Amino acid sequence: MDSQEDLVRRCARGDAAAYRELVERLEKPLVNFLYRMVGERHAAEDLFQETFVRVVRTLAAFRPEASLTTWIYTIARNLALDHLKARRRHREVSLDAAASERGRVIYFRDALQAAGAPPESRVESTEDERRLQEALGQLKPAKREALVLRVYSDLPYAEIARVVKSPVGTVKFRVHEALQDLAKILGAGDRFRAVEGG
């Protein structure tokens, strides 16, 4: 496997094999991270594709002393946040419209969904998978992204802190709180309440 420097150099030259190598290095953890962030498989794959298009477009701005993986996750994270923002705006429009607007059918079940809840996913998900995704959707966004980066990216805390532009201590706090919250949501709440009272 090429060093990071060699790989970046080959990608900058438009080497298709280098692109393939770069994609293969990161595809699974990156798609998993995006899927857990946005809650929709196809949106995650679209964002995955756009992440690598952006990588090619902005390769000239990549500093060789930085971590390529961290840089790519930063791009992916920003795209995921933009996607979530656009999706929230879509739900806000649905909430305000009392009737079909400009001929568009408004789905009021979208309007009634909680802001943090993920949209319906495809039928192929298992019940456990759906439960997990719904639970992740109930976490605060900053905590969710810290936790999914910790679990799916294998990045150390220092690099996660660079991706989310927060101090390492804050990131660790978010990760631990997120896991605790997730456990409560998934049904361990009673045991936690007993412990917190002790």
Add this chain to the structure above:
Amino acid sequence: MTVKCSDAGRLLPEMALGDLDAEVTREITTHLSACKDCLGAFAGVGAALTALQASRDVSPSTERRLAVEKAMILEHAGHSKSRRRPAWPWAAAAAAAFLLAMILPGAGGPAFTVTKLSGRVEVYRADHALWAPLAPGERVGARDRVVTQPGASVRFDLGRGGWIELHPDSAITWGSGGVHLDRGRLGAEVGIGGPPLSIGDTGNSRAVLRGGRLEAGLRPVTAAVAGASEQKGGLATAPAARTETVMRLYVKVESGEADLEGSHAQRLRATAGQAGSFDIGGRPELER
């Protein structure tokens, strides 16, 4: 040191993630062995982490991986060209506008207008890298991606009597002469005398509609794939049997005709009433 339940409870996520140092881990472990409540809480945190880790198996499809590589190559090609200044920029711009006008109706900007829409349809605007809901009257252009949710559909006007309608739970990316379908189905019509419309999948297969109407979709195509034999300890071993499944375009021509163009410059013409598809190697086939 005696660990209190409140301290242990606070540190359980760190312990489950392996973020505690050895000494603190030992102290918490000792506490857990004596405290059923904390042990139960730790089990809950562990179960949540296991659920996360156990579901680490979402992978992009082969088609998506190929599409990503293709998109990267196209981006590099487009980016490189924009950095080279043409000798006569006004002539290059005029030539490009002329070519676009030949390929796209109403060229000069986004050329495809939404004429009908129901349900939730979203567009990814490539120039702004943003998703947004799509509405009737809006336009989409090259590199924009349109996704219909289950139960939704959208129709685009191509000009000169032509249209494309995306079925529920489908996705296309607009190109310079047509669309790439990577999920679901679509219907399309091109008016007599109108410019041809290309409908491709994420491989190199495409159907070019030249006047008429067709329905297009994707279907899985599976074939045995040959592998390379391996040499281990001086003995050559036969390659393991392996199959590969890819999503390939299939079309049904309702009127007019369409050319099925596959890999290696293979081409077949499908006329009204005929259906065509592509094999795993991208070779076009007509179905009886």
